[in-house]
Amino acid sequence: MEKSERVGTYIRPSTERQNDQHQRDSINQYIDKQNLPCDRIEQYVDIESGSNDEREQFNDLLDGIRNDEFDHVIVWEISRISRRGATLLEFFDACEEHGVTIHITDGAVGKVKPDGTGRFVADIVGMVYQHERRQLIRRVKAGVKRAKDQGKWVGNVPAGFRRDDDGYLQPVVEPDDGEDSYFELVDAIERLEDGGSYRSVAKSLSISRQGLTNIHKDPGRKRWYLDGESDDDRVATALSEVNSQDS
Incomplete structure (x- = not known):
């Protein structure tokens, strides 16, 4: 990457309890290896579930990509972008259409380039995350049903x-x-x-x-x-x- 190119980074711990430092460290180390000046980097951080598409910072980043404000986007892992297949597809397509290279610092694929390099593997990884999310939802629903069947109370406890x-x-x-x-x-x-x-x-x-x-x-x-x-x-x-x- 040339020093004049514009870079955005995206970080997303899943909950407020999670520490995002490992994501920051991984991205910063990657940036240092690429010799990118920090004053040319726009940082975006959300503390939201990856299944939530109403993340303010994520949508700001996506708008920036569509407005041709970036040449590169760096994330720690594909799941940080989203765990929803449709959202990942939208993000990958936007980067491809606007000439943005996606850099993944910790994952099965290191880059997804606008010419399609790395896209096939990234799509498969996204499908795996989506499958894991569906499995998690099924397990949670099964657990809730099992608890209710046993007469246990699930959800907010009523007053008194x-x-x-x-x-x-x-x-x-x-x-x-x-x-x-x-x-x-x-x-x-x-x-x-x-x-x-x-x-x-x-x-x-x-x-x-x-x-x-x-x-x-x-x-x-x-x-x-x-x-x-x-x-x-x-x-x-x-x-x-x-x-x-x-x-």
Whole structure:
């Protein structure tokens, strides 16, 4: 590469918990070997899932490619670009159409050139990532279904309840800081039924006014607190503990 050529780099750790330093180090080492001046490099960084196509920095980079602002793009690995086949295809096509060479510092293919060199292998790698993503989605869905079949609670825990160590829903009897007990929610819903305002009732709770409103306006969920009943077996099992204490 000539020193006058324009370079963009793209880094994407999958979550905020992941450190992107290894990607930066790999790219910086690659740049040093190519003898590229750092003041001619545009850096783009997203902290998003590779299945999310609404990444701001990625789309800015893609716009730059389409506006002929780059001659080279450097990434640590193809999966950093995307794990979606259609997005990878779009990215590769844009680089090919606008004369941009893609440099992969850690992967089965080192470069994807505008003349098609390296594209075949890159497409295969992209297909592998897409297959892995589909497999992961299947495993997650299977795990969720298995947990539900076992009566375990999956997802956000409803107000006044907590999930025990085995994954089962339990009513909160002695709340920790930031929690509302099941009985506090019962009292709150009863006050609303008696004409209390959402604002005044919510003041004494950790739950937001909107959260309280959502419960009160949902007939099925309101039954959990007013009648101690639910059509959801997981909730009904949890409520049986409360009902047994009242009997």
